[in-house]
Amino acid sequence: MNDAAVIRPEARAAFARWPLPEGLDTPAVVVDLPTMEGNIRRMATALAERGVGFRPHTKTHKCVEIARRQLDAGADGITTATIGEAEVFAAAGIRDIFIAYPVWPSSPKARRLAALAERCRLRVGIDSAAAAAPLGDVARGLEVLIEVDSGEGRTGVPDAGAAADVAGAARAHGLNVVGVFTHGGHSYRSPGATGEAADDEVRSLLTAAEALRADGHDVQVLSSGSTPTAIASARDGVTEERPGTFVFGDRQQTALGAVRPEDVAMAVAATVVSVSASPRRFVVDAGAKVLSKDGPPTVAGFGAVPTYPDAVVTRTFDHHGIVEIGAGERPSAGEVVTVVPNHACPVVNLADELVIVEDGKIVDRWPVDARCRNR
Incomplete structure (x- = not known):
C-alpha cells in the first residue's frame, strides 16, 4: 500500500501540531493532555446521548x-x-x-x-x-x-x-x-x-x-x-x-477514519542518531522495542514522521528505526522528531511511563501501571 495515500498532508500537519518539550530523554512516549481529555469527553458524551454505557x-x-x-x-x-x-x-x-x-x-x-x-x-x-x-x-x-x-x-x-x-x-x-x-x-x-x-x-x-x-x-x-x-x-x-484506542488514537485509526488526525494524542519522541545521503534515509533511536512490529494492512511501515513529507519508518531493529524519506528537507543528526506509531496499545505496553505535555511543556509523568501484565 502507498503510505502517502493513507497519511494525507493535512493529517501530517495535524499530527505535528503540538510542540515537543525541550530536554526530553528519548525515546519517550508523549501524551498531549488536552487532546486526550477531549477524546475521553467526546466518547463519553456520544455514548451517553445514545443511552449506552461506557466501559473503556x-x-x-x-x-x-x-x-x-x-x-x-x-x-x-x-x-x-x-x-x-x-x-x-x-x-x-x-x-x-x-x-x-x-x-x-x-x-x-x-x-x-x-x-x-x-x-x-x-x-x-x-x-x-x-x-x-x-x-x-x-x-x-x-x-x-x-x-x-x-x-x-x-x-x-x-x-x-x-x-x-x-x-x-x-x-x-x-x-x-x-x-x-x-x-x-x-x-x-x-x-x-x-x-x-x-x-x-x-x-x-x-x-x-x-x-x-x-x-x-x-x-x-x-x-x-x-x-x-x-x-x-x-x-x-x-x-x-x-x-480502547480512541483515548490516544494512532496511525491505524486515522487510516480507518475512526479517529480524526487532529485527535491523535500520543506519539513517540525520538532522536535522529544517523543520517544517510544515499539512500535517502535517517535512523532514530526508536526501534521495535519502542514502536513494536505491528504492521496492520491499512498502513505501510511501522510509523510516520509527520514533520517530514513522505518520511516513514520502513524497518525496525531492536533499537534502530530506519526512516526512508523522499525529496525535500531531511533532519540533522541530534534532532528530536515525532513518530506516530501504527498501534498505540503495544507501544504503551513497552513503556515505563507516559510523559504528559501541555502547550509544549511537561506537566506530569504517569507510570504505565499495568505494563507487561500480560497474564
Missing part, C-alpha cells in the same frame, strides 16, 4: 490515572484483557471490572480470580462449556458474559445456539450468566468495513441474547467493543461499548 478498555493505556479520568467522565466501569491488568486496577480502588477474554482458570489463575472476585465486582468472558466447570470452582455466582464471534474469526461462539449451550453449562456449574459480548475486530480490515462490522456486532448480540432469554437467563448486558465501531453499534439494545 484499559489495555490501550494501562494507566491508573487515565482510568480514573475515564470514570470521572462517566464510565460505568473498565474493561481489561488480562487478570494481571485487572489486579492492578483493583488494587488502585477501581471496583467494576470486566475481563473481556475467555480466561482459562488454570491453578494459578484460579487463585487470582477468586481473590479478585472478593475485591471488586468482577465479570469474566467465556466461550466454551469446557471452561464452565473450572470457572464455577473459582467462585460460585461469578458473573460471566458469553463471547460471540460477530465476524472477526478470533474467539467467541459461532452462533446463538452455541451461545445458549455455553450459557447452560455455565449455569449448571454455578456461574451467573449476565449477558453476551463481542468484538468487531473485522472493522480493522479496511476503511470501508466499519458500518458492516457494526451491524454484525448488533445482530450477533441481539440473536444471542434472545436465545439466552428463551432458556431462562436474565440477560442484562449486551456489550460491544472496538474503537472504529463504538458509535455505530451503540443502538438497538446494545447496553455498553468497550472502545
